[in-house]
Amino acid sequence: MVEKVLMKGNEAIGQAAVKAGCKAFFGYPITPQTEVAAYMSKVMPKINRVFIQAESEVAAINMVYGAAGSGVRCMTSSSSPGVSLKSEGISYIAAAELPCLIMNIVRGGPGLGSIQPAQSDYFQATKGGGHGDYNMPVFAPASIQEMIDLIQDAFDVADMYRTPCMVMGDGMLGQMMEPVEFKERPQKKLPEKTWAANGLRGRKKHNIINSLYLAPEDLQAHNNKLQEKFNKIRENEVRYELTNCDGECDLILVAYGTTSRICKNVIKMAKKEGINIGLIRPITLWPFPMEAFEKTVNKTKHGYLSVEMSCGQMVYDVKLASNGRKPVGFYGTSGGVIPEPSDILKKAKAMMGGEK
Structure with a gap:
């Protein structure tokens, strides 16, 4: 029997990511999710994993781009204005077809707004957020336990489809405390990351991660490929x-x-x-x-x-x-x-x- 523990939402996010096999966390403090980064700063080095407090949200998402490109499970966490700053990098990651997790603990907006809970990032999350034609799966937990479970699922969906995924809660979920359990879950069969830029590893040519297509016909072909993937996600990953x-x-x-x-x-x-x-x-x-x-x-x-x-x-x-x-x-x-x-x-x- 798995023992339940009383945890704050933000700290539960960190522990759930660790349990899901996250190897690298890149973030920047912003209320009301700062405790996610604080938790990861304590835990990740102790288990020989990577934690970096970046100099900005822009830097953090580009570190995610690099780590995801090497094939490791990685994530970032932020709150509304911070996710806005990450939006260009998220678009690059979606275009380069790299799996990663983005946590957004939403606060009131627009602008600096408030540090109180809100759901006003819905458009930002579901209508792309960054530039270009892309979508990403967005999971919306209603409890800390569900947030823990969806973090594992989001990492798996990200790896399955080579896409960034977002888990979006609000300031209440980040700051409240609830009893939770961390169950051992069977490992899903996921595609091998043969695309990763991690050395030759027996290949004749290096893998290249890219989101730049100068020829219009090439970019259109890539967009059509992305849309086919998004349609598969629509068919297979709807939850309610x-x-x-x-x-x-x-x-x-x-x-x-x-x-x-x-x-x-x-x-x-x-x-x-x-x-x-x-x-x-x-x-x-x-x-x-x-x-x-x-x-x-x-x-x-x-x-x-x-x-x-x-x-x-x-x-x-x-x-x-x-x-x-x-x-x-x-x-x-x-x-x-x-x-x-x-x-x-x-x-x-x-x-x-x-x-x-």
């Missing part, structure tokens, strides 16, 4: 959770991360008033779980309500998934304000025309 969606619902909430936990309390409150509310919880924000809406679109009487700690970013994907078949509403808070269950329920009732 449905709550109370087996039968007919008065309304279905759509929420991810810690906001989804608040929405589960809304479902309980509504039930006491004779209102049947369901929940779609995207676990992958990209690819977005369109399938969940196909399964529920004929089960919701009054449509969907997107609940976010942002000014309405995921709501656009909810509208695309609903495709005009049912109404889509929005309730959001921003700047670090955490939504209250009673306020969400009030908005839900308004969408239902005050019905019970």
Whole structure:
């Protein structure tokens, strides 16, 4: 039996990465994720792995580029403005088809904003973030335990598809403490990294890592190859959770991360008033779980309500998934304000025309 331990979210991130075989961490301190780097600075040298506090976020992501190019499991961690600075490097990494993990513990924005929890990096994470035509898988845990599990999964998905992956939580997940366990998981069969720039190793020519294609036809061919990969990820890696969606619902909430936990309390409150509310919880924000809406679109009487700690970013994907078949509403808070269950329920009732 695996023993549970009480851990802070940011420290659990570090331990999960170590357990997943991360060999190198490159980062820069920024609240509310600084404890990730602090934890790794203590642990990684003791087990003969690499920790470097870079001189900037730009430097950190380019160190990830180099380490990933050599074929080792590596990662960086940051918070919203820091991820913005990393966005050019993330685009290079996606173009060069290098596997790595990027942690984003989201804080309020735009600008320096606040150090309080938010979900306002949704566009940045799911619509590319950097320049060019690319996507990356984005996982959104709702608990520290799920964050631990998804870090392992993200490393595996990164290696499987040769792509950067992001695990995106918010300041609450980084700073809160919960009991967690680190289970030994069977090693997945992953492709051999024959592409890595790590010496000849019996090859006749050195492998070259590159994202530059000067001939338009060459770049278009490379983009087409990337799009084929992204389509495979859409087919194979979508994850979501449905709550109370087996039968007919008065309304279905759509929420991810810690906001989804608040929405589960809304479902309980509504039930006491004779209102049947369901929940779609995207676990992958990209690819977005369109399938969940196909399964529920004929089960919701009054449509969907997107609940976010942002000014309405995921709501656009909810509208695309609903495709005009049912109404889509929005309730959001921003700047670090955490939504209250009673306020969400009030908005839900308004969408239902005050019905019970």
